[in-house]
Amino acid sequence: xxxxxxxxxxxxxxxxxxxxxxxxxxxxxxxxxxxxxxxxxxxxxxxxxxxxxxxxxxxxxxxxxxxxxxxxxxxxxxxxxxxxxxxxxxxxxxxxxxxxxxxxxxxxxxxxxxxxxxxxxxxxxxx
Amino acid sequence: xxxxxxxxxxxxxxxxxxxxxxxxxxxxxxxxxxxxxxxxxxxxxxxxxxxxxxxxxxxxxxxxxxxxxxxxxxxxxxxxxxxxxxxxxxxxxxxxxxxxxxxxxxxxxxxxxxxxxxxxxxxxxxx
Amino acid sequence: xxxxxxxxxxxxxxxxxxxxxxxxxxxxxxxxxxxxxxxxxxxxxxxxxxxxxxxxxxxxxxxxxxxxxxxxxxxxxxxxxxxxxxxxxxxxxxxxxxxxxxxxxxxxxxxxxxxxxxxxxxxxxxx
Amino acid sequence: xxxxxxxxxxxxxxxxxxxxxxxxxxxxxxxxxxxxxxxxxxxxxxxxxxxxxxxxxxxxxxxxxxxxxxxxxxxxxxxxxxxxxxxxxxxxxxxxxxxxxxxxxxxxxxxxxxxxxxxxxxxxxxx
Amino acid sequence: xxxxxxxxxxxxxxxxxxxxxxxxxxxxxxxxxxxxxxxxxxxxxxxxxxxxxxxxxxxxxxxxxxxxxxxxxxxxxxxxxxxxxxxxxxxxxxxxxxxxxxxxxxxxxxxxxxxxxxxxxxxxxxx
Amino acid sequence: xxxxxxxxxxxxxxxxxxxxxxxxxxxxxxxxxxxxxxxxxxxxxxxxxxxxxxxxxxxxxxxxxxxxxxxxxxxxxxxxxxxxxxxxxxxxxxxxxxxxxxxxxxxxxxxxxxxxxxxxxxxxxxx
Numbered sequence: 215x216x217x218x219x220x221x222x223x224x225x226x227x228x229x230x231x232x233x234x235x236x237x238x239x240x241x242x243x244x245x246x247x248x249x250x251x252x253x254x255x256x257x258x259x260x261x262x263x264x265x266x267x268x269x270x271x272x273x274x275x276x277x278x279x280x281x282x283x284x285x286x287x288x289x290x291x292x293x294x295x296x297x298x299x300x301x302x303x304x305x306x307x308x309x310x311x312x313x314x315x316x317x318x319x320x321x322x323x324x325x326x327x328x329x330x331x332x333x334x335x336x337x338x339x340x341x
Numbered sequence: 342x343x344x345x346x347x348x349x350x351x352x353x354x355x356x357x358x359x360x361x362x363x364x365x366x367x368x369x370x371x372x373x374x375x376x377x378x379x380x381x382x383x384x385x386x387x388x389x390x391x392x393x394x395x396x397x398x399x400x401x402x403x404x405x406x407x408x409x410x411x412x413x414x415x416x417x418x419x420x421x422x423x424x425x426x427x428x429x430x431x432x433x434x435x436x437x438x439x440x441x442x443x444x445x446x447x448x449x450x451x452x453x454x455x456x457x458x459x460x461x462x463x464x465x466x467x468x
Numbered sequence: 469x470x471x472x473x474x475x476x477x478x479x480x481x482x483x484x485x486x487x488x489x490x491x492x493x494x495x496x497x498x499x500x501x502x503x504x505x506x507x508x509x510x511x512x513x514x515x516x517x518x519x520x521x522x523x524x525x526x527x528x529x530x531x532x533x534x535x536x537x538x539x540x541x542x543x544x545x546x547x548x549x550x551x552x553x554x555x556x557x558x559x560x561x562x563x564x565x566x567x568x569x570x571x572x573x574x575x576x577x578x579x580x581x582x583x584x585x586x587x588x589x590x591x592x593x594x595x
Numbered sequence: 596x597x598x599x600x601x602x603x604x605x606x607x608x609x610x611x612x613x614x615x616x617x618x619x620x621x622x623x624x625x626x627x628x629x630x631x632x633x634x635x636x637x638x639x640x641x642x643x644x645x646x647x648x649x650x651x652x653x654x655x656x657x658x659x660x661x662x663x664x665x666x667x668x669x670x671x672x673x674x675x676x677x678x679x680x681x682x683x684x685x686x687x688x689x690x691x692x693x694x695x696x697x698x699x700x701x702x703x704x705x706x707x708x709x710x711x712x713x714x715x716x717x718x719x720x721x722x
Numbered sequence: 723x724x725x726x727x728x729x730x731x732x733x734x735x736x737x738x739x740x741x742x743x744x745x746x747x748x749x750x751x752x753x754x755x756x757x758x759x760x761x762x763x764x765x766x767x768x769x770x771x772x773x774x775x776x777x778x779x780x781x782x783x784x785x786x787x788x789x790x791x792x793x794x795x796x797x798x799x800x801x802x803x804x805x806x807x808x809x810x811x812x813x814x815x816x817x818x819x820x821x822x823x824x825x826x827x828x829x830x831x832x833x834x835x836x837x838x839x840x841x842x843x844x845x846x847x848x849x
Numbered sequence: 850x851x852x853x854x855x856x857x858x859x860x861x862x863x864x865x866x867x868x869x870x871x872x873x874x875x876x877x878x879x880x881x882x883x884x885x886x887x888x889x890x891x892x893x894x895x896x897x898x899x900x901x902x903x904x905x906x907x908x909x910x911x912x913x914x915x916x917x918x919x920x921x922x923x924x925x926x927x928x929x930x931x932x933x934x935x936x937x938x939x940x941x942x943x944x945x946x947x948x949x950x951x952x953x954x955x956x957x958x959x960x961x962x963x964x965x966x967x968x969x970x971x972x973x974x975x976x
Contacts, residue, residue: 237831244841245815245834247898252827255890256442263882266435270400274436277401278408278443281699283538284791285443285828307499308393309401315383316405316412318662318697319506320539323491326499333498364704371714372688372707374517379700382509390501408826410919411664412701438883445789445824446887447920450872453880460879510696520689527651528658528690532697535659535953537792539697562647563655565756569637570659570666572916572951573760574793577745580753587752618958625968626942626961628771633954636763644755665918666955764950774943778908782944785909786916786951793951816901817909823891824913824920 219250222258229261229268229298232339233291272296273309280310280325281317289325293332303333346377349385356388356395356425359466360418399423400436407437407452408444416452420459430460473504476512483515483522483552486593487545526550527563534564534579535571543579547586557587600631603639610642610649610679613720614672653677654690661691661706662698670706674713684714727758730766737769737776737806740847741799780804781817788818788833789825797833801840811841854885857893864896864903864933867974868926907931908944915945915960916952924960928967938968 226234234253241249261271272295279289296306306329314322353361361380368376388398399422406416423433433456441449480488488507495503515525526549533543550560560583568576607615615634622630642652653676660670677687687710695703734742742761749757769779780803787797804814814837822830861869869888876884896906907930914924931941941964949957 240838241831241834244838245819248819248822248830248834251819251822251890251894252831255886255894256827259886259890260439260442263435263438265431266439270397270432270436271439273397273400274404274439275443277404278440279828281405281409282444282791282826282828283536285826285832288443288828288831304392305397308390309397311390311499311502311505312387312393312398312401313405314502314505314699315387316402316415316699316701317409318536318539318695318699318702319510320533320536320542320697321699322502323495323506323542324539326495326502330494330498367711368704368707371711372692375692375695375703375707378509378513378692378695379704382505382513383700386505386509406701409664409699409701410917412699412705415701415704434880438880438886441826441883441886443826443828445822445826445829445917445920446891447824447914447917447923448826449883450876450887450923451920453876453883457875457879514693514696517689517692519685520693524651524654524686524690525693527654528693529697531655531658532662532694536662536698537790542697558646559651561753562644563651565644565753565759566641566647566652566655567659568756568759568953569641570656570669570953570955571663572790572793572949572953572956573764574787574790574796574951575953576756577749577760577796578793580749580756584748584752621965622958622961625965626946629946629949629957629961632763632767632946632949633958636759636767637954640759640763660955663918663953663955666953666959669955669958768947768950771943771946773939774947778905778940778944779947781905781908782912782947783951785912786948789913789917790952796951812900813905816898817905819898820895820901820906820909821913823895824910824923825917 216254218254218258220258221262222253222256225257225261226253229257229272230291230295233294268299269296269301272299272301273305276301276306276309276325277313280313280328281321283317283321283324286324286328289328290332290335293329294336297336303329343381345381345385347385348389349380349383352384352388353380356384356399357418357422360421395426396423396428399426399428400432403428403433403436403452404440407440407455408448410444410448410451413451413455416455417459417462420456421463424463430456470508470512472508472512474512475516476507476510479511479515480507483511483526484545484549487548522553523550523555526553526555527559530555530560530563530579531567534567534582535575537571537575537578540578540582543582544586544589547583548590551590557583597635599635599639601639602643603634603637606638606642607634610638610653611672611676614675649680650677650682653680653682654686657682657687657690658694661694661709662702664698664702664705667705667709670709671713671716674710675717678717684710724762726762726766728766729770730761730764733765733769734761737765737780738799738803741802776807777804777809780807780809781813784809784814784817784833785821788821788836789829791825791829791832794832794836797836798840798843801837802844805844811837851889853889853893855893856897857888857891860892860896861888864892864907865926865930868929903934904931904936907934907936908940911936911941911944911960912948915948915963916956918952918956918959921959921963924963925967925970928964929971932971938964
């Protein structure tokens with residue numbers, strides 16, 4: 215286990231442990247190296263960088279995934295991650311609404327659907 | 342002049358006066374209403390909303406435009422806007438590098454090109 | 469209730485009342501302002517503009533959403549809207565097939581799936 | 596010369612003769628078959644179909660290319676084509692402004708830039 | 723039945739007979755010409771071209787559909803096609819993982835999901 | 850200098866030395882870590898993987914960048930890389946033409962423009 219992988223796992227533990235475990239399990243039989251790369255590069259190399267705080271990093275990610283509109287599962291996962299590093303639900307909603315300006319209303323509306331599901335799943339986990 | 346337009350212009354004055362004036366002039370002969378809509382909806386309705394600070398809003402916009410990769414001029418303009426509302430150059434670079442994870446390395450590299458040009462234009466304006 | 473909102477609702481009543489009501493209900497608890505913005509800006513500000521008839525506006529929207537390929541629910545809703553403002557089913561099919569040229573065959577094939585579902589839902593509503 | 600190619604050339608003569616000649620010349624040395632396919636499939640097979648008039652077809656294309664934002668040269672060419680089959684300049688502007696709703700404001704603003712250039716080139720050709 | 727259609731069907735028989743039959747049936751009532759165009763242009767005109775072998779063509783298609791991220795059903799179908807023309811499962815996984823570099827990690831992860839489903843469907847067909 | 854970086858540089862030397870040097874220089878003052886990441890992750894981690902030969906990897910990349918349409922400079926650079934690892938000019942043209950099917954004709958036409966420029970630059974370098 216490389217140092218980068220170790221650092222990535224620590225970051226993932228802080229940001230979004232459950233989502234990574236689900237991803238890792240789903241890739242285990244078919245593309246385990248992709249799961250390793252996810253821990254190493256985005257989480258080990260990028261999210262650990264100083265120069266931008268984690269909350270700002272998740273704001274950037276939620277915005278980008280809402281705008282792209284091609285990764286609803288990852289958006290949901292990063293909405294949960296954003297809550298874990300200090301975003302409020304309301305701030306997440308604001309980011310997504312703002313994307314109507316840059317990627318169109320359908321992107322924003324679909325982003326809100328992802329947020330609704332993410333919030334609901336978190337409520338269910340708490341119960 | 343509607344109240345929304347007035348509010349939008351005030352926000353634009355704070356965030357990115359020059360870019361809006363350039364846009365407005367360029368649209369004057371061909372689509373003046375689009376310039377008005379830009380002031381009214383994104384700036385009058387969205388950026389004025391409470392619930393997310395302006396710096397976070399520009400982080401979201403810089404991230405989204407880098408990821409989409411189809412609007413280099415607008416990205417440059419929002420990089421300047423981000424600096425005007427409290428982002429450091431380094432924070433902007435971090436946001437853009439992070440987009441390699443969500444939209445690929447070419448998107449991040451092209452985002453850095455936009456940042457380089459935006460920073461250079463700002464340096465030239467100061468001279 | 470602003471004049472723009474009122475105008476938008478009137479336009480939505482003409483174009484696609486059911487879809488907007490569904491959207492509004494789904495956003496009520498989480499992002500009610502986004503539903504308001506949908507009525508105000510696209511429907512209150514844009515679709516009410518003179519200079520392009522409603523049928524042509526829905527042709528443009530069906531084409532764009534088919535080409536983008538990221539908003540199947542909104543495409544379905546606009547296919548119904550297009551029928552409500554004078555497009556025939558056949559014209560809608562033609563628009564979507566044409567998108568194979570500009571966005572590739574998968575975009576066109578997925579657009580036809582949206583049309584199939586939209587037509588079926590309308591048939592079921594009539595029964 | 597196949598019948599489809601012949602039909603495509605006739606359609607191109609009506610819609611946008613100059614753009615196709617420029618394209619054909621530019622592809623002659625490197626990918627002449629792509630120029631042939633352009634005449635055969637989009638123009639020979641699609642634009643000649645009954646069921647949607649040419650003006651509506653160009654409305655769909657201008658909308659889609661504005662929304663995609665990745666083909667400014669082709670958008671310019673189809674703006675000229677739209678004028679040739681009965682769209683007014685104002686209708687084209689309306690289509691493009693409307694795309695702010697579905698693909699974001701930057702897409703609409705960049706679409707207007709394409710329109711400005713297309714209109715200017717047509718004016719210069721007339722002189 | 724045109725010669726191009728005939729050639730396309732032969733190519734489809736070799737590459738991905740089942741997927742085309744499913745597509746054709748699904749389009750029969752609503753857009754039969756689109757099914758015909760799929761046989762004629764991509765399969766009759768393009769895949770039959772010399773100059774690039776079929777395995778390389780499917781590598782290109784799997785890569786592009788993974789990167790675009792808007793056509794998971796077509797990606798699944800081309801993953802099966804790639805296996806039919808000589809790609810190994812492992813090569814397909816490698817292509818998809820590589821797309822993390824050019825279109826971001828979510829695109830690659832979603833591509834792997836498509837591969838998992840395609841492989842599973844093929845296993846079930848064999849049983 | 851990490852082992853991954855070293856491996857990445859060796860791969861880049863084989864595939865596309867000049868393009869990387871140009872990139873590295875352009876990022877030196879503004880985002881040197883992004884240049885390092887390019888060497889480490891795409892070239893050190895991905896292109897060095899066994900399981901898919903380099904020629905097939907460049908086919909995948911040229912296809913994806915043509916289809917995305919947002920990274921013409923990177924496409925040009927990978928067209929040169931493809932030639933360096935065994936693709937012929939004709940094979941590259943075939944990959945790009947094929948993208949008309951999956952991403953539309955404008956994407957293919959713009960891809961051919963990138964190829965024309967890449968071929969021309971290589972000819973000039975040889976002189």
